[in-house]
Amino acid sequence: MKLDFSPEDELFREEIASWLAANLCGKFDSIRGRGGPGDQHMFIDERKAWEQKLYQGGWTCIGWAPEYGGRGATIEQQVIFNEEYARAQGPGRAGHIGETLVGPTLIAFGDQEQKDRYLPEILRGEAFWCQGYSEPGAGSDLANVKTSAKFDDTNQQWQINGQKVWTSLARESDYCFVIARTDSKSVGHRGLGFFLVPIDQPGVTVRPIEQLTGTSEFNEVFFDDAHCSIDDIVGEPGDGWKVAMGLLGFERGVSTLGQQMLFQNELDEIIVLAKANGSAQNPQIRQRIAEAHIGLRIMRFNSMRVLSSKETDGSLQKEAMIYKLYWSSWHRNLGKLAMDVMGSESEVLEDGPYQLNRLQSMYLFSRADTIYGGTNQIQRNLIAERALGMPKEPRG
Amino acid sequence: MNFKFTDEQMMIRDIAEAFLAQTSTSAAVRQAMSTELGYDLQLWRRICDEMCWQGMHIPEAYGGLGLGYVELVATLEQMGRYLCCSPFYASVCLAANALLVAGTEDQKLTYLPQIAVGKTATLAYTGESGGWDSNSVKVTYQKQGDSYRLNGSYRFVPDGHSAEILVLAARDQDTQGDEGISLFVVPANTPGIRREWLPTMDQTRRQGQLQLDDLVLNSDAVMGDVGQSWAQLEQILDLGRIAVAAEQLGGSQQCLDSTVAYISERVQFGRSIASYQSVKHKCADMMVKVEASRSAVYYAACVGDQFFNQTSDAVGLAEAASIAKAYSSEGFFHNAGVGIQLHGGVGITSEYDIQLYFKRAKSTETFLGAADYHRERLATLLLDTQVAL
Ligand SMILES: Cc1cc2nc3c(=O)[nH]c(=O)nc-3n(C[C@H](O)[C@H](O)[C@H](O)COP(=O)(O)OP(=O)(O)OC[C@H]3O[C@@H](n4cnc5c(N)ncnc54)[C@H](O)[C@@H]3O)c2cc1C
Numbered sequence: 001m002k003l004d005f006s007p008e009d010e011l012f013r014e015e016i017a018s019w020l021a022a023n024l025c026g027k028f029d030s031i032r033g034r035g036g037p038g039d040q041h042m043f044i045d046e047r048k049a050w051e052q053k054l055y056q057g058g059w060t061c062i063g064w065a066p067e068y069g070g071r072g073a074t075i076e077q078q079v080i081f082n083e084e085y086a087r088a089q090g091p092g093r094a095g096h097i098g099e100t101l102v103g104p105t106l107i108a109f110g111d112q113e114q115k116d117r118y119l120p121e122i123l124r125g126e127a128f129w130c131q132g133y134s135e136p137g138a139g140s141d142l143a144n145v146k147t148s149a150k151f152d153d154t155n156q157q158w159q160i161n162g163q164k165v166w167t168s169l170a171r172e173s174d175y176c177f178v179i180a181r182t183d184s185k186s187v188g189h190r191g192l193g194f195f196l197v198p199i200d201q202p203g204v205t206v207r208p209i210e211q212l213t214g215t216s217e218f219n220e221v222f223f224d225d226a227h228c229s230i231d232d233i234v235g236e237p238g239d240g241w242k243v244a245m246g247l248l249g250f251e252r253g254v255s256t257l258g259q260q261m262l263f264q265n266e267l268d269e270i271i272v273l274a275k276a277n278g279s280a281q282n283p284q285i286r287q288r289i290a291e292a293h294i295g296l297r298i299m300r301f302n303s304m305r306v307l308s309s310k311e312t313d314g315s316l317q318k319e320a321m322i323y324k325l326y327w328s329s330w331h332r333n334l335g336k337l338a339m340d341v342m343g344s345e346s347e348v349l350e351d352g353p354y355q356l357n358r359l360q361s362m363y364l365f366s367r368a369d370t371i372y373g374g375t376n377q378i379q380r381n382l383i384a385e386r387a388l389g390m391p392k393e394p395r396g
Numbered sequence: 397m398n399f400k401f402t403d404e405q406m407m408i409r410d411i412a413e414a415f416l417a418q419t420s421t422s423a424a425v426r427q428a429m430s431t432e433l434g435y436d437l438q439l440w441r442r443i444c445d446e447m448c449w450q451g452m453h454i455p456e457a458y459g460g461l462g463l464g465y466v467e468l469v470a471t472l473e474q475m476g477r478y479l480c481c482s483p484f485y486a487s488v489c490l491a492a493n494a495l496l497v498a499g500t501e502d503q504k505l506t507y508l509p510q511i512a513v514g515k516t517a518t519l520a521y522t523g524e525s526g527g528w529d530s531n532s533v534k535v536t537y538q539k540q541g542d543s544y545r546l547n548g549s550y551r552f553v554p555d556g557h558s559a560e561i562l563v564l565a566a567r568d569q570d571t572q573g574d575e576g577i578s579l580f581v582v583p584a585n586t587p588g589i590r591r592e593w594l595p596t597m598d599q600t601r602r603q604g605q606l607q608l609d610d611l612v613l614n615s616d617a618v619m620g621d622v623g624q625s626w627a628q629l630e631q632i633l634d635l636g637r638i639a640v641a642a643e644q645l646g647g648s649q650q651c652l653d654s655t656v657a658y659i660s661e662r663v664q665f666g667r668s669i670a671s672y673q674s675v676k677h678k679c680a681d682m683m684v685k686v687e688a689s690r691s692a693v694y695y696a697a698c699v700g701d702q703f704f705n706q707t708s709d710a711v712g713l714a715e716a717a718s719i720a721k722a723y724s725s726e727g728f729f730h731n732a733g734v735g736i737q738l739h740g741g742v743g744i745t746s747e748y749d750i751q752l753y754f755k756r757a758k759s760t761e762t763f764l765g766a767a768d769y770h771r772e773r774l775a776t777l778l779l780d781t782q783v784a785l
Contacts, residue, residue: 001398001399001400001401001402001405001466001694001697001698002397002398002399002698002701003397003399003695003698003699003702004397004702004707005397009397076397079397271778271779274779275779280779280780283772286771286772286775286779287768287771287772287775289775289778289779290722290770290771290772290773290774290775290778291722291771293774293778294692294718294719294722294723294771294774297692297695297715297719298688298691298692298719298723301399301691301692301694301695302687302688302691304397304399304691304695305399305400305690305691305694307399308397308398308399308400309399309400319687319690322683322684322687322688325680325684326684326688377677379680380676380677380680380681381673381676381677381680383679383680383683383684384676384677384679384680385676387680387683388652388656388676388679388680388683389656390656390660390670390671390675390676390679391667391668391670391671393673394671
């Protein structure tokens with residue numbers, strides 16, 4: 001067990017740091033530190049252009065194998081990349097769903113043709129993706145999806161009908177990956193398929209949902225005879241659950257490291273503010289800032305542990321299951337801390353009618369962290385059942 | 397970077413687990429608890445002679461095995477898990493560390509080989525104030541020619557009533573804070589030292605109090621530079637904090653495991669109580685505490701290694717130690733408390749072991765500074781100083 005990075009890794013660190021210093025400037029100055037959680041729909045054009053800039057430098061999808069255009073970066077290098085990216089205040093990655101969810105899923109479960117078609121445009125920062133899992137009747141109980149996919153023999157394509165909800169960044173995306181029922185008589189995990197659906201088509205309607213922040217990052221997505229090609233199902237009809245769950249496994253992997261660096265920037269901002277407005281003298285605030293620091297450091301150590309022990313087949317061990325519950329609770333507390341450090345000023349907006357500053361918007365949006373991607377209650381069920389071997393919840 | 401045990405470290409951990417599962421049973425712990433010494437001499441001999449744990453991180457030049465802090469922490473975790481009653485912590489994690497950090501070459505050559513073969517030792521520094529910072533050093537020394545005259549009393553000294561070698565912190569009269577502190581190492585039977593057992597709520601580890609009445613020491617007992625030893629003492633304490641946090645981690649894990657085992661057997665309302673969601677969620681939260689504590693402790697162990705081979709500075713050590721100690725203290729206490737609750741009535745009996753963990757959680761939480769102490773220490777680094785963490 002050791003923490004030191006090798007000399008080669010330190011060279012890698014210099015390489016990315018100097019590339020960022022030379023490129024994250026000029027027209028990209030305005031997006032430094034922007035586009036994080038709660039702010040993901042902002043500066044979308046600039047951030048997409050930034051993805052292409054990253055690609056030109058060879059800095060997109062660095063964890064993918066070279067045969068798919070990545071660098072085959074080691075875990076250590078991915079840690080370093082994320083550290084340096086955040087240190088340079090790199091903007092929230094517009095391409096992160098493609099890079100960290102869709103890409104690894106296609107690499108693991110897709111066929112050659114799908115890899116050839118979709119991976120290059122993700123790599124180049126040209127195609128953006130959103131996640132079509134949740135439905136009005138299928139939130140925590142994801143297996144209850146009703147959206148249907150029927151194979152249309154005449155047109156040799158899949159026809160999709162139904163509704164998704166809470167779909168983040170659907171308006172900013174080119175494709176949506178959708179789980180839908182291929183066997184209309186099936187219930188639960190069986191009879192599902194995993195589809196790659198273009199958004200820009202007559203059968204797809206995206207309606208923004210206004211959030212408590214006054215902005216709209218998530219949407220309702222309606223499918224009325226929407227279609228995708230015969231080749232756009234990942235795996236076989238009936239494999240949808242397996243693929244969908246595989247994807248959620250990648251979500252708990254390296255993609256968490258970038259997020260922690262955004263958290264670090266937020267905590268740093270809170271510390272600067274506390275020093276400036278005198279709340280750094282308040283003993284309770286001091287305790288809470290230290291607690292936030294402890295929590296974030298441990299979050300990083302958790303990731304390092306989990307990533308170092310990744311089984312050779314790429315699956316994570318059961319200890320990795322605490323990750324979502326841990327970070328979401330931590331971040332929710334950070335939101336409250338930010339407001340308490342701001343004190344009375346926390347109520348006052350940047351501007352009317354409802355222009356929140358970064359910390360205010362983080363505070364409000366952090367309430368979503370314990371809901372999306374499996375609520376805290378669902379996480380606790382999973383930990384108890386899968387990691388601790390306790391009895392399963394009864395089903396209605 | 398490779399943040400997992402090597403195969404060899406895994407083996408050391410597994411051997412410790414297997415040995416302690418056999419020797420530090422509930423009955424053995426209770427037997428040790430009932431004696432004033434606080435541990436079973438036979439078990440201690442086996443730990444020293446068969447397992448050689450007490451020489452684990454002592455360099456080979458001083459009679460040890462020359463392994464690292466990670467190996468030590470892996471062993472301590474298991475000792476905490478099995479509530480192993482022994483003078484190991486005081487001898488190795490306090491006294492041997494003190495010698496390694498602050499001892500002169502002569503002192504290392506004299507004392508470390510003794511500890512490596514099983515002589516017991518401890519460190520005394522705080523007293524009636526009950527504090528853990530530099531101001532809590534109240535015993536004074538007066539320099540008289542080539543010798544030092546020490547007066548005052550210590551409390552909360554692990555195995556203070558029985559250890560054979562003592563490391564003592566004292567301050568030059570009329571100084572305060574970080575100034576004027578010196579460390580001394582002496583055989584415990586030196587005239588001028590009175591010692592007694594301090595009965596404690598947690599009976600799985602003994603504490604003693606020491607009274608020094610005109611203890612006269614020669615300059616060869618002085619460790620480090622006279623009057624300048626606080627910085628080194630702080631490093632010694634940080635290494636001790638990492639070690640205690642490792643024990644807490646083991647205890648915390650055991651609270652979870654024994655609770656899950658108990659509730660899986662117990663049936664109420666016609667079903668296993670482990671099937672109730674409020675019970676499951678409490679266990680999930682316990683697991684979060686265990687795993688987060690594990691990450692903090694293993695990280696700190698690596699920093700301990702870096703400290704010994706001089707790739708980490710004192711600030712890095714302090715940060716890692718305070719993180720591990722603050723989190724593991726609260727995590728262990730939480731898990732022991734929830735453990736009692738989920739045991740129901742039997743959790744309140746002396747027969748079940750969960751109460752022993754509950755008491756151990758509290759005593760280790762207080763020892764070397766509770767969570768609030770360590771958070772304030774981190775807050776000082778984060779808010780009042782310019783160091784980069
Ligand atoms: C900001 C945001 C972005 C999102 N983005 C996306 C996206 O891009 N794509 C997508 O597919 N989805 C997305 N979601 C949806 C998200 O995954 C769901 O909101 C989440 O799974 C919870 O489902 P629900 O909202 O229907 O709540 P419900 O399932 O109705 O839960 C309501 C409450 O009941 C509790 N509960 C439910 N079942 C149980 C149980 N078995 N045991 C104990 N308690 C239970 C929950 O914990 C919760 O507190 C997003 C959500 C948010 C808030």
